[in-house]
Amino acid sequence: DVVMTQSPLSLPVTLGQPASISCWSSQSLVYSDGNTYLNWFLQRPGQSPRRLIYKISNRDSGVPDRFSGSGSGTDFTLKISRVEAEDVGIYYCMQGSHWPLTFGGGTKVEIK
Amino acid sequence: EVQLVESGGGLVQPGGSLLLSCVGSGFTFSNFAMHWFRQAPGKGLEYVSTFSSYGGSTFYANSVRGRFTISRDDSKSTLYLQMGSLRTEDTAVYYCARDPCGNYCSPDYWGQGTLVTVSS
Numbered sequence: 001d002v003v004m005t006q007s008p009l010s011l012p013v014t015l016g017q018p019a020s021i022s023c024w025s026s027q028s029l030v031y032s033d034g035n036t037y038l039n040w041f042l043q044r045p046g047q048s049p050r051r052l053i054y055k056i057s058n059r060d061s062g063v064p065d066r067f068s069g070s071g072s073g074t075d076f077t078l079k080i081s082r083v084e085a086e087d088v089g090i091y092y093c094m095q096g097s098h099w100p101l102t103f104g105g106g107t108k109v110e111i112k
Numbered sequence: 113e114v115q116l117v118e119s120g121g122g123l124v125q126p127g128g129s130l131l132l133s134c135v136g137s138g139f140t141f142s143n144f145a146m147h148w149f150r151q152a153p154g155k156g157l158e159y160v161s162t163f164s165s166y167g168g169s170t171f172y173a174n175s176v177r178g179r180f181t182i183s184r185d186d187s188k189s190t191l192y193l194q195m196g197s198l199r200t201e202d203t204a205v206y207y208c209a210r211d212p213c214g215n216y217c218s219p220d221y222w223g224q225g226t227l228v229t230v231s232s
Binding site for chain 1: 162213215218220224
């Protein structure tokens with residue numbers, strides 16, 4: 001199985017300041033069709049996961065442009081340009097290039 | 113509006129069985145692969161099973177293979193997970209999710225989840 005590793009585990013952030021989460025995979029996520037199926041999800045407290053980013057850098061409909069994804073191969077990053085109160089929750093990276101689908105352990109973003 | 117609504121969770125004894133359902137609306141159910149994921153209390157997300165959108169392919173995590181069976185009825189826009197030989201470690205919130213890829217790549221919409229508790 002592809003192991004997904006996230007850092008940091010916990011990320012206290014001041015409102016209005018930037019935040020960055022890293023995600024690494026144990027093998028390349030480039031699929032045979034040329035796409036890299038690396039996704040980012042946010043799970044707010046008491047809610048189900050919501051997809052924010054797909055294929056490394058594509059924002060889902062309704063996701064604010066303060067969220068951006070980047071990376072390639074095995075190294076990926078999610079950035080929030082200016083953290084808002086509604087961004088609190090646990091962020092998960094997830095790979096969909098190899099079966100079984102696997103998730104990072106999560107990064108808990110909280111406001112200082 | 114895309115909606116996925118799970119049901120069927122509850123308290124069951126070890127070794128018991130349970131049938132989960134997930135009804136989709138707001139989209140053409142047959143065009144999407146469908147997944148089950150789970151999240152144990154206070155833990156992260158875990159893949160459980162997939163039913164493809166064509167060809168009827170099914171996939172299972174090693175931890176549930178041989179005990180769980182995934183199925184779907186596109187005429188009812190419903191996904192199922194028949195869970196058997198349940199263990200305490202199967203205790204979790206179970207989520208269904210749709211995937212625009214034929215088999216799997218990127219689940220985009222998730223349901224609200226249904227809690228399964230395996231305990232004597």
